[in-house]
Amino acid sequence: MSRIIPNISVDCVIFGFDFNQLNVLLVERKLIDEKSNKVLIDDWTLTGYHILEEEDFDTAAARILKKMSGLDNIYLEQFYAFGGVKRVNSPKDMLWLQNQSEGFSERIVTVGYFSLIDNTSVTLSLKERNVKWFPISNLPTMGFDHREILEKALERLRAKLRSEPIGFELLPEKFTITQLQRLYEEVLGTTLDRRNFRKKVLQMKYVIPLDEKQKGVKHKPAQLFIFSREVYEKTKTERFDFSI
Amino acid sequence: MSRIIPNISVDCVIFGFDFNQLNVLLVERKLIDEKSNKVLIDDWTLTGYHILEEEDFDTAAARILKKMSGLDNIYLEQFYAFGGVKRVNSPKDMLWLQNQSEGFSERIVTVGYFSLIDNTSVTLSLKERNVKWFPISNLPTMGFDHREILEKALERLRAKLRSEPIGFELLPEKFTITQLQRLYEEVLGTTLDRRNFRKKVLQMKYVIPLDEKQKGVKHKPAQLFIFSREVYEKTKTERFDFSI
Numbered sequence: 001m002s003r004i005i006p007n008i009s010v011d012c013v014i015f016g017f018d019f020n021q022l023n024v025l026l027v028e029r030k031l032i033d034e035k036s037n038k039v040l041i042d043d044w045t046l047t048g049y050h051i052l053e054e055e056d057f058d059t060a061a062a063r064i065l066k067k068m069s070g071l072d073n074i075y076l077e078q079f080y081a082f083g084g085v086k087r088v089n090s091p092k093d094m095l096w097l098q099n100q101s102e103g104f105s106e107r108i109v110t111v112g113y114f115s116l117i118d119n120t121s122v123t124l125s126l127k128e129r130n131v132k133w134f135p136i137s138n139l140p141t142m143g144f145d146h147r148e149i150l151e152k153a154l155e156r157l158r159a160k161l162r163s164e165p166i167g168f169e170l171l172p173e174k175f176t177i178t179q180l181q182r183l184y185e186e187v188l189g190t191t192l193d194r195r196n197f198r199k200k201v202l203q204m205k206y207v208i209p210l211d212e213k214q215k216g217v218k219h220k221p222a223q224l225f226i227f228s229r230e231v232y233e234k235t236k237t238e239r240f241d242f243s244i
Numbered sequence: 245m246s247r248i249i250p251n252i253s254v255d256c257v258i259f260g261f262d263f264n265q266l267n268v269l270l271v272e273r274k275l276i277d278e279k280s281n282k283v284l285i286d287d288w289t290l291t292g293y294h295i296l297e298e299e300d301f302d303t304a305a306a307r308i309l310k311k312m313s314g315l316d317n318i319y320l321e322q323f324y325a326f327g328g329v330k331r332v333n334s335p336k337d338m339l340w341l342q343n344q345s346e347g348f349s350e351r352i353v354t355v356g357y358f359s360l361i362d363n364t365s366v367t368l369s370l371k372e373r374n375v376k377w378f379p380i381s382n383l384p385t386m387g388f389d390h391r392e393i394l395e396k397a398l399e400r401l402r403a404k405l406r407s408e409p410i411g412f413e414l415l416p417e418k419f420t421i422t423q424l425q426r427l428y429e430e431v432l433g434t435t436l437d438r439r440n441f442r443k444k445v446l447q448m449k450y451v452i453p454l455d456e457k458q459k460g461v462k463h464k465p466a467q468l469f470i471f472s473r474e475v476y477e478k479t480k481t482e483r484f485d486f487s488i
Contacts, residue, residue: 007251008327008353053351057327081325081355083252083301107297109252111325162485163407184486192486200486236483241406242428242436242444 004050007105010061011048011112011146012076013153014069015187016119017170019179021135022186023119024150027068028130029143031099041092043141046149047131048110050102061113070125076113079156080149083109087145096143114153116187118170136189161187165206168227176214176222177201201225206232248294251349254305255292255356255390256320257397258313259431260363261414263423265379266430267363268394271312272374273387275343285336287385290393291375292354294346305357314369320357323400324393327353331389340387358397360431362414380433405431409450412471420458420466421445445469450476 014025026044033040047068051060057078066072088097088108097104124131134140136154139147160166167183168175181197201207206228214221258269270288277284291312295304301322310316332341332352341348368375378384380398383391404410411427412419425441445451450472458465 005251005351007249051327054329056329057325057353060327078325081301081322083295083304083355085298085300107249109301111327162482162487165484167484181486184484188487190487197486238406239480240409240411240428242425242441243406243432243434 002052002054004052004102006050006103007108009048009050009108009110010057010064011046011082011110011149012061012065013046013112013114013150014065014071014074015114015116015136015153015157016122016133017116017167017183017186018118018120018133019171020182020186021137022189023133023135024139025069025071025119025124025131026134026140026142029096030130031096041096041143043092043143044134044139044146045143046146048146050104050108057111057113061111068127068129069131070127071122074115074117076115078111079114080112080152081109082112082145082149082152084145089145090143093144110149112149112153114157116157116166116170136186158188165227165229165232168207169229171227174210174212174224174226176224178222180225205235206230246296246298248296248346250294250347251352253292253294253352253354254301254308255290255326255354255393256305256309257290257356257358257394258309258315258318259358259360259380259397259401260366260377261360261411261427261430262362262364262377263415264426264430265381266433267377267379268383269313269315269363269368269375270378270384270386273340274374275340285340285387287336287387288378288383288390289387290390292390294348294352301355301357305355312371312373313375314371315366318359318361320359322355323358324356324396325353326356326389326393326396328389333389334387337388354393356393356397358401360401360410360414380430402432409471409473409476412451413473415471418454418456418468418470420468422466424469449479450474 016023016025025047027047029041029043029045031041047065049064051057061076065074088106119133170183171179177198180201181192185192208226208228210224210226212224214224260267260269269291271291273285273287273289275285291309293308305320309318332350363377415423415427421442424445425436429436452470452472454468454470456468458468
């Protein structure tokens with residue numbers, strides 16, 4: 001059996017959009033004193049753990065995510081390695097690591113992975129530890145430096161959403177501009193001007209208006225659109241790309 | 245004194261442009277058998293080494309680069325963590341690590357940093373080991389998986405050059421379109437159509453034509469341009485950035 005590496009871990013920041021808000025997947029870190037029944041620790045962390053001796057980072061991230069949450073076949077992208085000297089700092093962090101009794105080092109570096117999924121389309125299977133989605137706007141107390149790792153991942157996610165079409169595929173195949181705007185507002189954490197948004201979207205050749213409107217809504221039905229990745233790939237240009 | 249961490253290192257991929265070609269900074273890895281005088285290893289690696297117990301990744305990268313090459317105050321950007329199980333694989337790699345006798349692990353993960361500088365404006369100070377610039381088009385045999393790390397860094401550098409104005413500041417303040425094209429061709433590793441290139445550059449509002457031509461050249465003097473980062477920052481838009 002392959003042993004864990006005491007000083008190297010991976011942490012997965014799984015963002016989930018549910019058509020309404022942006023969420024992140026967290027795992028409960030709970031420690032109860034057996035004698036007194038006193039709760040010593042009860043907070044939350046990212047889905048992460050130590051890598052094994054015979055395992056690369058990508059494999060470790062997928063294995064650990066699956067083990068902790070049941071999520072499988074999620075596209076995970078490495079985004080940053082965290083090597084701060086004081087990553088494990090608080091008495092709670094120390095206590096937790098001592099209690100795991102797996103021989104962890106005092107200084108652990110971690111490699112961060114992130115993903116953005118439609119979290120209404122997946123089911124979490126609860127394992128030994130409680131795992132659930134939290135809205136980004138209402139996060140619980142988090143252990144270690146996981147809040148910082150989450151912030152860095154969110155920064156990367158936002159930069160990516162601003163420059164690549166990573167949002168469209170989280171919406172229904174046929175979507176309204178309002179649904180798309182909701183996604184951008186939630187991920188970017190801001191409100192956007194409705195008219196400007198609409199104008200920009202209508203200029204995108206890869207967002208194709210249909211001769212079809214919403215059905216079964218109480219309000220005035222809105223026009224539906226589809227996103228074409230093919231058209232996007234064929235028409236995109238980089239600002240300084242002279243080679244195409 | 246702070247000890248090294250046996251299984252974690254950083255590696256710096258320093259790219260240098262000399263107005264003519266793209267180079268990379270490498271360090272010689274030479275091992276000679278003391279009895280027979282036989283050369284056991286003679287190849288090249290990136291500037292990299294193990295991090296210390298009391299040191300984060302950024303600090304380690306800057307310290308190690310300075311120690312091995314004399315280069316100081318170089319902007320280093322973390323780009324990827326390499327955790328492959330078989331990174332140290334060849335008999336030469338094993339022999340080198342045994343010979344270092346610093347108690348390295350057999351499995352070492354490394355965090356990659358890269359930078360692009362004008363290498364005519366810096367001076368290398370040779371330390372215990374030979375360090376020098378090699379043209380990307382003519383690389384020597386490289387140890388460990390450093391060729392792969394270099395390729396990944398080059399991929400990142402090229403992506404960055406296509407989307408951000410990272411090249412202009414490597415040229416003289418007043419430059420010709422031909423000089424700029426040379427830089428793009430060398431970094432992208434391709435030849436570009438002269439007319440298309442010129443046309444694209446002339447459309448950039450942040451590349452400003454001067455009423456001034458080259459001096460002291462034998463051929464017909466070309467028009468000079470300056471790059472304005474200020475204009476770039478004020479006019480740039482991201483493809484999917486609805487917030488600006």
